[in-house]
Amino acid sequence: MTVMETTGTRADSCAGPSWGTDRRPDGQDRYTISEVVAFTGLTAHTLRWYERIGLMPHIDRSHTGQRRYSNRDLDWLGLVGKLRLTGMPVADMVRYAELVREGDHTYGERFELLKATREDVRARIAELQDTLAVLDRKITFYADAGQALASERS
């Protein structure tokens, strides 16, 4: 009988011998996939999928083939998480991951990619601030009109 992997995982409590969900020092950093789930908020499915599409570096394995993530992998997932919520397509992140794997000679290209991404993020922040202004105006309008028109519901 197969357990539904993504429900009922309370890996944050009683996860292991005395560690909480905190990071362990380098050298003891061999996290199971469910620990990484607790850490990142991603599902195990998604972590395996990230690996399949080439978004992850090579992940170490136990002698029986189970994944063992390192602190370095967690750092990488942190960056991926940040980039993800800027709206960067996964394909672009895969491109960046490829550049990292290819070694030092892709240095310049990575630098340019990061700078372009930064500009994208700046632009998105500006858009959102613009939207915020629109919402503020609408909310002010509603609040003002509410003084005059609100008859029921308060």
Added chain:
Amino acid sequence: MTVMETTGTRADSCAGPSWGTDRRPDGQDRYTISEVVAFTGLTAHTLRWYERIGLMPHIDRSHTGQRRYSNRDLDWLGLVGKLRLTGMPVADMVRYAELVREGDHTYGERFELLKATREDVRARIAELQDTLAVLDRKITFYADAGQALASERS
């Protein structure tokens, strides 16, 4: 042979008798779908789809059944566009549109929805600024490390 609607539409030039792509005064505001395409950057497909799913108010029609958008419709599409780029799901915008259609008694609910959206936008801006800080640190690191020795992954 059917024309591919979304390619080669040069509706911005030679669109009508002497108006450009600018808005016309109220009273003469009966825009065709392709004018709205030029105005909003959405495709005609998307505009019709918005209508089907209930995201638009009732759109006026010509005597032969073609859509004629008003300035008011353009304003609404402007708000939709803003909300869209905050990442708000279309279903939520449909909910808001329904409240508007239902009339004045949904006033309070709309107000609350707008305020909640504003907080979402604020949170997203904060996230992005956080991401920006991460990118800035990485970029500084890349710039400092120079071309010489750059082995990194975090």
Added chain:
DNA sequence: TAAAACCCTGGAGTGCACTCCAAGCAAGCG
């Protein structure tokens, strides 16, 4: 040692937001 919980794989399925298709009607122009 046995049950429960966890982890593995390739491939198929899901939800969202469009995006396009086919066939036909309509409108302006020479």
Added chain:
DNA sequence: CGCTTGCTTGGAGTGCACTCCAGGGTTTTA
């Protein structure tokens, strides 16, 4: 009148980012 371009519909297809399944092997707990 025909030609070209534009607009109409319901329904099917696309791309992205997951999300889940079936059927097994592994590790931990009682």
